[in-house]
Amino acid sequence: MQRREATPDEVRALASPLRLRILRLCNRQARTNRELADALEKDPGTVLHHVKRLVATGFLVPEQVRKGASGALEKPYRSTGLSWQLDFPTEQGTTPWYDAGLEAFRDELYAAGPQALRGGARFDLYLNQASAQEFNDRLMALVEEFIAREDPDGDWHGGFYGLHVMPGDAGPRTPGASDGADRTGRSATAAT
Incomplete structure (x- = not known):
């Protein structure tokens, strides 16, 4: 895998625990904004703001619009895997992405419950x-x-x-x- 240094916009995009959790949820399966909001127990408008930021920085891509269970059109998003190809700065004061990673891990672990720890x-x-x-x-x-x-x-x-x-x-x-x-x-x- 060819790696490269993350751009400042990419670092800022991953400096949010919620965005990291969105990426994880969209890694193996495309999910709509509503599905993400439900899984994360967040307001759909808040989630959409973060989804748009991840699309703009290349971490998510929209898939073809599809009909949902209610017949309404919905747009699923899938992770591109870009975050695994990036190296992030580690200089003092430049690690908001790391703080977000710790918080996202903690949130995922708490959401799964203590029985989930392997x-x-x-x-x-x-x-x-x-x-x-x-x-x-x-x-x-x-x-x-x-x-x-x-x-x-x-x-x-x-x-x-x-x-x-x-x-x-x-x-x-x-x-x-x-x-x-x-x-x-x-x-x-x-x-x-």
Whole structure:
């Protein structure tokens, strides 16, 4: 996949948790403004404003107008996948898209309920810049591999990943020292 840096308009378009949720909903299935508003429990006018912004920046495309259940004409929209082809700035003060991603993930998780969580981990690592880049690259390759897999009998899953430098100074690292569960904060829940 050929990647490029996001334009300022694209960054601003993705700086909204609601827009990110709209993209996720339109990723696998085209949805009308009414369907989006119902799924998001938002006013259709508010949703339409965000849909138009996503269309204008190339993240959504309208599909052919169709007849709805009531016989009225409706226009469905589908995600273009553009957001997966973009690199976003990470300089200090330029991460509104990241804040929106965290909020959208939280909103999706709360909407699905605690029984929907399939696993997770909160951890800290001691990595130099090259190792941090390798960790990120390998994890993103794994994510892309599973996106391409699409199990025909699978359930729809969502997720969020972020790797950051910790604030402050952790102090000197004692080789081999570990304080176990408090250090990793790992919790995983298997689907039953």
